[in-house]
Amino acid sequence: MTDDLGHQLRFERVPQRIVCLVPSLTEYLFWLGLAEQIVGITDYCIVPAEQVAAVPKVRGTKNPNREQILALAPDLIIANKEENRERDIVALAAAGLTIYVSEIDSVQQAMASLQTIASMLGRSEQARPLIEAIQAELALAPIRQQRVATAIWRDPWMWVGKATYAADVLACCGASNCLADPAGRYPRLELAEIAALQPDRILLPDEPYTFSQADAEQLQGLAPQINCCDGQLLTWYGPRIPLALQTYRRLLSGIDD
Incomplete structure (x- = not known):
């Protein structure tokens, strides 16, 4: 797989231990039915409320606890270029962890990232209705400028x-x-x-x-x-x-x- 920054990621199997450092993508992972695979999230990952309450928190998006993340032994970290600091991503990668970094500045980029994440985690079919719903909305012309x-x-x-x-x-x-x-x-x-x-x-x-x-x-x-x-x-x-x-x-x- 390749992330949004062009970094190539290699997996021997579908990731089973995920740390997500992006609140909106944490919501997406739960929506995909990956609750059992999510082992760490940030303090700002607040939805779905009942499910995130039981997941270990690794501090904020801008100051994640790297030592705690390492101890969780994730086989995938999901991050975002704007939400997370480059130095944290570089340090975690240097420690041998696999990191998918998204870069989302448009709805089209968001849709592409959602598709890639779903594919990476074996959930392409689960993501299909959402992707189709987004495409349908984008096909509608604005009523007024x-x-x-x-x-x-x-x-x-x-x-x-x-x-x-x-x-x-x-x-x-x-x-x-x-x-x-x-x-x-x-x-x-x-x-x-x-x-x-x-x-x-x-x-x-x-x-x-x-x-x-x-x-x-x-x-x-x-x-x-x-x-x-x-x-x-x-x-x-x-x-x-x-x-x-x-x-x-x-x-x-x-x-x-």
Whole structure:
């Protein structure tokens, strides 16, 4: 197998002990029916709640406990280029562990990674309905196009740049990112700078920063529409992709205004 960074992985058998360092992919592994093979996850792997509660935690995505991971003796670690630090991946690989690193900046890349992971773990047939559902959603044309700015953090204010998975989810649903191209993955822009871009809509997801209606009220006047929205649907790739595309297509169409 080859991961998204071009690293070749060789297996003598289907991996049976998996450590996953990516919350959304942990959800996907459980969805594939691999609960018994998952031996380690991060503190941020929170769904499915009942099942992850019983799995050993190896700290966070940015500071995994390498010694604990080694002690778990995984035959596969699943990581992500953005979620996890390169130095941790390099150190774990140097210790002789096999690591699949995903790089997901679009819905198409997410779909390809989900297919590869399923194939690697002997679950291609289980993944097929999800892949087909994603393809069906992508085949639907957006109802309406509009210019959108999506916040990702505040203090300082940070925004979703164009070269990100979240931006591509929105683009598939009819959003044109109003930030400059290129503007970096998550550029810092003050509210006055966002107002100057004249977005049709500002989105305030509840993850990773928990934006609320109070934040929306503070931004009144910066755009005709300001919406609080589901951050996991926007940023988590896996079994929730079809619902994400349905939800944001509906929101951007103006149906929920």
